[in-house]
Amino acid sequence: MSIEGGSHGKLLRLLFGHAVETAQPKRILDFLPPVPKGRTVVIGAGKAAAEMARVLEQAWPGELSGVVVTRYGHAAPTERITVLEASHPVPDPAGCVAAERILQGVQGLSEDDLVICLLSGGGSALLTLPADGVSLADKQEVSRQLLACGAGIDEMNAVRKHLSAIKGGRLALACAPAKLVTLAISDVVGDDPAVIASGPTAADPSTYADARAVVAKYGLALPPAATALLAAEPDETPKPGDARLAHAEYRLIATPQLALRAAAAEAERLGLNVLLLGDSIEGEAREAAKVHAGIARQIAAHGSPVARPALILSGGETTVTLKGKGRGGRNSEFLLSLAIALNGLPGVYALAADTDGIDGSEDNAGALISPDTLARAAVLGVDAGARLADNDGYGFFAALGDLLITGPTHTNVNDFRAIMLL
Structure with missing residues (x-):
C-alpha cells in the first residue's frame, strides 16, 4: 500500500493496528x-x-x-x-x-x-x-x-x-x-x-x-x-x-517502545519520514498536544527535523485534570487540543488512541483529526474550545463521527499518537 493508495485515516488506522498486533x-x-x-x-x-x-x-x-x-x-x-x-x-x-x-x-x-x-x-x-x-x-x-x-x-x-x-x-x-x-x-x-x-x-x-x-x-x-x-x-x-x-x-x-518501533518501521516502508519522540510522553494531554503541534508546524514550514511526507510518533501516558463535566478520555482530549493548535494546517492528519481499545472509561480507543476538523465542527455548531474546557473530547468527536472504536484489543501498551504531514 502506498501513501497515495489509501485514505489518510485508513493509513493511520493501519499503523495503529500494526502497533497493537506487535504487542499481542x-x-x-x-x-x-x-x-x-x-x-x-x-x-x-x-x-x-x-x-x-x-x-x-x-x-x-x-x-x-x-x-x-x-x-x-x-x-x-x-x-x-x-x-x-x-x-x-x-x-x-x-x-x-x-x-x-x-x-x-x-x-x-x-x-x-x-x-x-x-x-x-x-x-x-x-x-x-x-x-x-x-x-x-x-x-x-x-x-x-x-x-x-x-x-x-x-x-x-x-x-x-x-x-x-x-x-x-x-x-x-x-x-x-x-x-x-x-x-x-x-x-x-x-x-x-x-x-x-x-x-x-x-x-x-x-x-x-x-x-x-x-x-x-x-x-x-x-x-x-x-x-x-x-x-x-x-x-x-x-x-x-x-x-x-x-x-x-x-x-x-x-512494551510501548516495541509497538512504536513496529509502527515506525511500517511507516518507513510506506515512504514516510518518521520522527519518533519516544514512549515516555507525560503531562497534561492538552499541553502535550501543543508541543506536538509546534513540531508539526516546524516540519510544515521548514522541513525539519524531518521532511514531508512525515510521521510524528509518540507514546506514553498523559493525564487529564477534570474540571468540566464532559466524557473525557486523554487521547480525545489530546486530539481536540491538537486540532485547535493546528487550526486547520493543510496536509496534517492525526490519530491518538489507547492500545487497549478504551480511552479512559468510554467505548472508543481514541479518535482522528484532519485539516477540516474544526470547519466541520463549526458547520454543526460544535464549539471546539468550549468542548475542550468541558473535558468533552469524546462528545466533540462523536458529533463529527470521528471516534476510533476498535473494541477490546487484548493488549495494552499505553497510548499511541501518530501525526502525519503530507
Missing part, C-alpha cells in the same frame, strides 16, 4: 518457563490477562489451573484457567472476589511448584483487596479522586499499593516458597515492574510517606479510614533487595 499476548510463547516438578498455578490481572491465559494454556505441555481477572467485556475462552471479570477504572466487588480467589489459589504451595502471573495494564483496579480497616467504598472513592486530579500513574499506584493487601509485592510474598514467574505487558512509562498493575509481584520502592505526599500534592480528601491507614504505616511493602522475593522472576513480553 501471543508473544508470551517466547518467554515461558520450564514445566516444574510440581503444580503449575496461573494467576493474573489486567485488560490482556484473559487472552494471555488463553494463549498460555494452549501452549503449556503440562497440567495447570488458576484464576485471572480482566475488565468486563475483555474475556477470552479458556478451559483450564478460570477467567473472571471486574470493573475498571473504578473497582467493584467482583474485583475483590477475584483478588481473594487468586490469593487462595497460591496458598500451600511448595518449592517444586510454579506460579505464572500474567499482568497487564488495568490490573491495579481489577485486582482489588483493601487493606485491613479500609472498605471497598473507601477504595472506590480514592480511585475516583486519583483519576480526576491529574496524578501520574506512578503517583496513583503509590497510594493504591499502600491501601491494598495484595499490591506492591504482597502477592509475591503470598506465592512463596513456589517459584514465581511474572509475564507482563507494560503500559507504563519506563516499563517499571513496580508500577505495572501496581506491582503485585514486584519489589516496591515507594513508601507510606510517598503516598501521603501524593495526597498532599493534589489536595485529596481521602476517606478517614484511608487517611488513618496511611498515617499509621502498619506494614511496609517489600523493598528492592528483600530476601523474601528471591523466588520471584519478572519478564516483560511487550
Whole structure:
C-alpha cells in the first residue's frame, strides 16, 4: 500500500493496528518457563490477562489451573484457567472476589511448584483487596479522586499499593516458597515492574510517606479510614533487595517502545519520514498536544527535523485534570487540543488512541483529526474550545463521527499518537 493508495485515516488506522498486533499476548510463547516438578498455578490481572491465559494454556505441555481477572467485556475462552471479570477504572466487588480467589489459589504451595502471573495494564483496579480497616467504598472513592486530579500513574499506584493487601509485592510474598514467574505487558512509562498493575509481584520502592505526599500534592480528601491507614504505616511493602522475593522472576513480553518501533518501521516502508519522540510522553494531554503541534508546524514550514511526507510518533501516558463535566478520555482530549493548535494546517492528519481499545472509561480507543476538523465542527455548531474546557473530547468527536472504536484489543501498551504531514 502506498501513501497515495489509501485514505489518510485508513493509513493511520493501519499503523495503529500494526502497533497493537506487535504487542499481542501471543508473544508470551517466547518467554515461558520450564514445566516444574510440581503444580503449575496461573494467576493474573489486567485488560490482556484473559487472552494471555488463553494463549498460555494452549501452549503449556503440562497440567495447570488458576484464576485471572480482566475488565468486563475483555474475556477470552479458556478451559483450564478460570477467567473472571471486574470493573475498571473504578473497582467493584467482583474485583475483590477475584483478588481473594487468586490469593487462595497460591496458598500451600511448595518449592517444586510454579506460579505464572500474567499482568497487564488495568490490573491495579481489577485486582482489588483493601487493606485491613479500609472498605471497598473507601477504595472506590480514592480511585475516583486519583483519576480526576491529574496524578501520574506512578503517583496513583503509590497510594493504591499502600491501601491494598495484595499490591506492591504482597502477592509475591503470598506465592512463596513456589517459584514465581511474572509475564507482563507494560503500559507504563519506563516499563517499571513496580508500577505495572501496581506491582503485585514486584519489589516496591515507594513508601507510606510517598503516598501521603501524593495526597498532599493534589489536595485529596481521602476517606478517614484511608487517611488513618496511611498515617499509621502498619506494614511496609517489600523493598528492592528483600530476601523474601528471591523466588520471584519478572519478564516483560511487550512494551510501548516495541509497538512504536513496529509502527515506525511500517511507516518507513510506506515512504514516510518518521520522527519518533519516544514512549515516555507525560503531562497534561492538552499541553502535550501543543508541543506536538509546534513540531508539526516546524516540519510544515521548514522541513525539519524531518521532511514531508512525515510521521510524528509518540507514546506514553498523559493525564487529564477534570474540571468540566464532559466524557473525557486523554487521547480525545489530546486530539481536540491538537486540532485547535493546528487550526486547520493543510496536509496534517492525526490519530491518538489507547492500545487497549478504551480511552479512559468510554467505548472508543481514541479518535482522528484532519485539516477540516474544526470547519466541520463549526458547520454543526460544535464549539471546539468550549468542548475542550468541558473535558468533552469524546462528545466533540462523536458529533463529527470521528471516534476510533476498535473494541477490546487484548493488549495494552499505553497510548499511541501518530501525526502525519503530507
